[in-house]
Amino acid sequence: MPRSQTKLKIIEAALALFAKQGVSQVKLQHIADEVGISVGNLAYHFKHKEELIETVHKQGLQALEEVLKAFLEAPGFYDFDRQLSLFYHFSTRYHFCFSCNREIHLHQPQLAASWQDQLHKFFLQICKRLDLYQKKGWLQTEWWDGCYEQLAHNIFLCCCYWLPQQQFVEGASSSMAFRQAIWSQIRPYLSPQGNSLYAQTNQLAH
Structure with missing residues (x-):
């Protein structure tokens, strides 16, 4: 070979x-x-094992960068749904970077710091996306100050940790179930226009 x-x-x-x-x-x-x-x-x-972990981790960082680039390309609901699908497939391959992050931080803190930097960028992208949706009238006016920042935090946590939890509890997962879990966080805040766009997105996605 x-x-x-x-x-x-x-x-x-x-x-x-x-x-x-x-x-x-x-x-x-x-x-x-x-x-x-x-x-x-x-x-x-x-x-040694640490060298292999570093190689795999860096490969994961590069893959995450590509996913984050996709989140910047288009703002619509259908595009967001497609981007969530990309993130799901990324996380199925590299979810140990999420579930073992504390362990990696203890032994290779520089790797963990690079990972945290990328995840912080991801969180900020979610915040900007929700801000854009509100400006377009697809989301309701904030129910309280900081409402959508909290929503962004919830979406971020769901993106990062839904898959390991799902596999632990049910032993299986799917892109559709993952996307539905994210949209279930967003749907209560949709305006009438946003609900109409979501219905169109749902039809296209299926």
Whole structure:
């Protein structure tokens, strides 16, 4: 097997095992067994587990950057729904970065800090999106000062932690269920115009 192909298989195996078992529970031997190589062969590509975690984490950061770019492209409800789908598929692949963030922070704080920076950008994008929707008349006037900032916080938490919780409780998830969970946070605040746009979006999405 070519070296570059072996390295890619190691990364893919690490991603799958980290997502399934958590970073602390996975040993290099487990990853080597998954790929079908010796630990010595694995160590040729990654000298220690921390190096592999860093590689996978940086790959996740790059993928998250691409998702966040998509959130800046178009402001409509249908576009937002499509962007949520992109985030869902990202999080199914890299959700260990959310669920194991504290663990990574303890051992590799620089990685955790980079991840937190990207997530803060994501939160600010959600805030700006809700502000735009209110200005367009798609959301009602704020029920109280800071109402939509709190809503943005709730959406952010749902985006980050819905998938691990769903898989823990039910063992399965879907893009549609994820998007519905996010929209259920937003729908009570929609104006009549917003409800009409949401109905159109729902028809297009199905």
